[in-house]
Amino acid sequence: MRQRKVKNRDEICAACAGWIADDPSALKGRWRSLFENPQQPLHVEIGSGKGRFICEMARLHPDVNFIAVEGAPKINVRILQKAAELDLKNLVVLMEFIGNARDYFAEGELDRIYLNFSDPWPKKRNIKRRLTHRDKLAAYESCAAPGALLQLKTDNDMLFAFSLDEIHSRGLLIRWVTRDLHHSPYAARNVQTEYEQKFSGAGKSINCLQAVLKQERA
Numbered sequence: 001m002r003q004r005k006v007k008n009r010d011e012i013c014a015a016c017a018g019w020i021a022d023d024p025s026a027l028k029g030r031w032r033s034l035f036e037n038p039q040q041p042l043h044v045e046i047g048s049g050k051g052r053f054i055c056e057m058a059r060l061h062p063d064v065n066f067i068a069v070e071g072a073p074k075i076n077v078r079i080l081q082k083a084a085e086l087d088l089k090n091l092v093v094l095m096e097f098i099g100n101a102r103d104y105f106a107e108g109e110l111d112r113i114y115l116n117f118s119d120p121w122p123k124k125r126n127i128k129r130r131l132t133h134r135d136k137l138a139a140y141e142s143c144a145a146p147g148a149l150l151q152l153k154t155d156n157d158m159l160f161a162f163s164l165d166e167i168h169s170r171g172l173l174i175r176w177v178t179r180d181l182h183h184s185p186y187a188a189r190n191v192q193t194e195y196e197q198k199f200s201g202a203g204k205s206i207n208c209l210q211a212v213l214k215q216e217r218a
């Protein structure tokens, strides 16, 4: 995502400090304590961009706590601004690039993970960087609470096919899948991301799926 330099980044961060998750790896196992209602489910989006999706989700679902994960400093500041404008009490921003989710989240800590329009990393030598690589899925699984879901959407057909293969390789159950989200039964509940608006506006159909990261206890 290309962005011009954000001149007053420091001022924005200072004004929005309440939304920044400081020392995020030290919050492993304690994320819920950041929120007014710690008993609520905890949903994470990895690669939130400017935060359109996660801020709107937080506004629509005050009964869920959200973590936006975005490592790019010129971009994550936009999430802070949106969160402050909406005065969201159920959102914090993890301002780092996540390598291994296990470094930040404890076993069973997360109820849902969203991956929206993740970078496709098209070259073979970068396959392990894809956020749906089987090693990353294994990490998400260990951070997942019973019944936790993974939801991903992308315009990129190659990345979607790869992700389906990786999900199958981990033996995860796919609850639903669509190659054309905006003309599917799931469209009504869909909150669009910035990239989604751009690509669907250009006529590209959007792939989406929901998979179970960890089965409910019997």
Ligand SMILES: C[S@@+](CC[C@H](N)C(=O)[O-])C[C@H]1O[C@@H](n2cnc3c(N)ncnc32)[C@H](O)[C@@H]1O
Pocket: 001, 046, 047, 048, 049, 050, 069, 070, 071, 072, 075, 096, 097, 098, 099, 116, 117, 118, 119, 193, 194, 195, 196
């Ligand atoms: C292609 S953009 C999509 C942004 C947004 N989800 C959307 O749909 O508009 C991918 C974003 O993910 C961020 N990102 C990629 N890998 C990440 C990681 N491991 N941890 C945190 N952010 C990441 C990038 O900085 C970039 O802003």
